Structures are given as structure tokens and as C-alpha cells.
Amino acid sequence: MADAAVRETPFDMVGGAATVRTIVDRFYDLMDEQPAYAELRALHASDLAPMRTSLAGFLTAWLGGPRDWFADNPGKCVMSVHGRIAVTAATARQWADAMRQAIADSGMASDIGTRMADALDGMAQAMIRTQPVGG
Numbered sequence: 655m656a657d658a659a660v661r662e663t664p665f666d667m668v669g670g671a672a673t674v675r676t677i678v679d680r681f682y683d684l685m686d687e688q689p690a691y692a693e694l695r696a697l698h699a700s701d702l703a704p705m706r707t708s709l710a711g712f713l714t715a716w717l718g719g720p721r722d723w724f725a726d727n728p729g730k731c732v733m734s735v736h737g738r739i740a741v742t743a744a745t746a747r748q749w750a751d752a753m754r755q756a757i758a759d760s761g762m763a764s765d766i767g768t769r770m771a772d773a774l775d776g777m778a779q780a781m782i783r784t785q786p787v788g789g
């Protein structure tokens with residue numbers, strides 16, 4: 655039905671909250687366990703549970719699902735929450751690679767999975783700082 659197809663969001667298309675949570679849990683598990691992501695892991699607090707909740711909430715809203723993350727973080731955007739983090743080319747690459755792997759491991763259809771991974775890769779690249787934090 656054409657109308658239903660028009661209203662379907664990327665959030666619906668990827669499988670909703672369950673898929674988002676699967677991706678986020680895999681992403682932080684990879685970050686926690688794989689030596690390739692050690693530099694990125696070291697920037698994070700020891701307890702990743704709050705980040706699992708926050709990143710799942712952000713991705714839900716970003717994909718067109720419920721926008722609770724923005725209500726819970728008034729005035730914030732995903733760029734501003736990284737304002738004091740010295741994102742380098744290396745850590746941005748680690749973030750994007752871990753996310754691409756987590757999406758692939760989620761079993762999501764490869765066409766939308768690739769589009770999602772490419773878009774998030776671009777956002778991570780845009781966060782790279784060319785000036786010192788505070789500068």
C-alpha cells in the first residue's frame with residue numbers, strides 16, 4: 655500500500671527498538687573487547703550502561719522513531735555532546751568501524767544497513783577536531 659510505505663520511517667524499516675538496542679549493545683561490546691578500539695574505549699567512562707541507553711535513544715530519534723532523547727537532553731545535539739571530547743581521525747575511524755561491524759552483525763538487510771553505516775561514518779568524520787579542545 656503506497657500510503658503505508660510513505661509513512662514508514664527508517665526506524666520501522668530497520669526493525670524498531672529491538673534492532674537499535676541490538677546494534678548499540680554490539681557496538682559497545684566490540685568497543686569493550688576488541689584491541690582495535692582500545693583508544694576509543696579509553697575515552698569513555700568505565701561504566702558503559704548510561705551510554706548504551708543514550709546512544710540507543712539518539713539513534714531511535716535519528717532514524718525517525720520516538721524523540722524522547724531530545725526531550726531528555728534539552729538544547730543538546732549529537733555534535734554538542736562531544737564538545738569537550740578531542741575526536742581525532744583515529745578515534746572517529748574506530749567509532750565508525752565498530753558501528754559498521756555492529757550493524758552488519760545485527761542481521762539487518764544489507765542495503766539499509768550500508769546506508770545507515772555510511773551516514774554515521776560521515777557524522778563521525780564531521781566530529782574530527784582540527785583545533786585543540788577549548789581552542
Ligand code: HEM
Nearest residue numbers: 697698699708709712732735739741745746749774777778
Ligand atoms: C555518528 C557518530 C556518533 C554518534 C551518533 C555518537 C553518539 C553519542 C551519544 C548519544 C553520546 C552520549 C551523550 C550523553 O548522553 O551525554 C556519546 C558520548 C560520547 N561519545 Fe559519541 N557519538 C558519535 C561519534 C563519536 C566519536 C567519533 C567519538 C570519538 C572520540 C565519540 C566519543 C564519545 C565519548 C568519549 C562519549 C562520552 C562517553 C562517556 O561519558 O562515558 N563519539 N556519543
